[in-house]
Amino acid sequence: MSLTYEERRHTILSQLDLEGKVQVHFLAERFAVTTETIRRDLDRLEKEGRLRKVYGGAVRIRSGNNEPTFMKRSQMNLPDKQAIGRLAASLIQDGETVILDNGTTTLEIMRQLKDRAHVTVITNSVPVLNCALEQFQGKIIFAGGEVNADYQAAVGITAHELLSQFKVNKAFISAGGLSLSEGITDYHLEEALISRKMMERAEESILVADHSKFGVTTFAQIAPMEHISMVLTDSGCSREWKDTFARLDIELLTGS
Template sequence: MSLTYEERRQTILAQLATQGKVQVQALAELFQVSTETIRRDLDRLEKEGELRKVYGGAVRVRSGMIEAPFQKRSLLQLNEKQRIGAAAASLIEDGETVMLDNGTTTLEIMRQLRSRSQVTVITNSVPILACALEDFAGKIIFAGGEINNAVQASTGPVAHELLNQFKVNKAFISAGGISLTDGITDYMLEEALISRKMMECAEESVLVADHTKFGRSTFAKIAPMDQISMVITDSGCPSEWVNALHQMEIEMVHSI
């Protein structure tokens, strides 16, 4: 019995959510229908604003390749980020040293660590540094370098060289996008390279991201998915991603 359009639609959208793209021929074989039927399905989904057709298939509609300013981003999905920050902070034990990359979600981790006098935080983020200087009871180390005003963080060879001096327990990494095909990505190469360096310096890398980041690919690659051990996200994370991460044996924590 052939599937209806609505049934095919759900499968197509699920593939887009995890892989970021679909191919006409592969879908035709999966559904056992003609390529013409699939192209009509993709036409319809494009009109619904769910995807963008490309040669041989379609890709997920991107939200844009330019990242919003830090202050504006800090207000987006704020409740989710605060819960993710609390869940991440609860995983940090006294005596540990952790790295926080520059992001609005990692900033919420810093806010949750204010009273933790036995924790050391290393960061390249100016907003995280400023937060720590207010009332953080632990030790803060700033990976200084060339300050990029656009992203409010230090980047470049000096920052990389300083990070090279450390081996830490955990690195908490934020992302612009998360895709099974493209891995963890960010909007700016300089920031992606710093996040990648932090992962190299850590015994364990933890990805912190709200549900809007899943199925999205941005400009610069940070790392493949298999280089992280845990994902902390909110309850809005698509079920397709829950299943995909389980199959990859990546631990998933839903913030409460």
């Protein structure tokens, strides 16, 4: 018996959530229906505002390549980010050195570390640095260089060269998006390159991202998904993504 539209709709949207795109011929074979049926399904979903049709298939609707300001992002999904911050801080042992990249979720990690006198934090993020200077009892190292006022972070060759001097226990990496096809991505190439360097200098790379980032692709790739060992997210993570992380042997922890 062929699947109903609602059943096909669920599968199409789940694939979009994971990969960011679908192909007409692949879906037609999967559902054992004609390509015309799939195109009608995609037409309906486009009218519902769930996807955008392209040649040969459809892609997930993107929020655009213009990232909201740091201040605005810091208030988006704040309870989820705070939960992830608490979870991340609980994984950091006394005596460890960790890297926090420039993100509103990594800022929440820094806030949770304020009383940890025996932890060293390396960051290129001005907001993370400011938070540490106000509250942190441990050691803070700023991976300085050219500070971009829009990103509120140090980028460029000087920051890369400084990061090359360190080998750390854990790198906590934020992201603009995460998809199966494009991996971990960010809005800005300069920040993506810095996050990639941070991962290279860490024994373990941990992605910190609330569930709204899953299935999203932004401008510049940080790394393929296989380059991370763990994902810290919130309770909104879908069953499809949980299964995907398990299949890729990536440990998944959810904050509360």
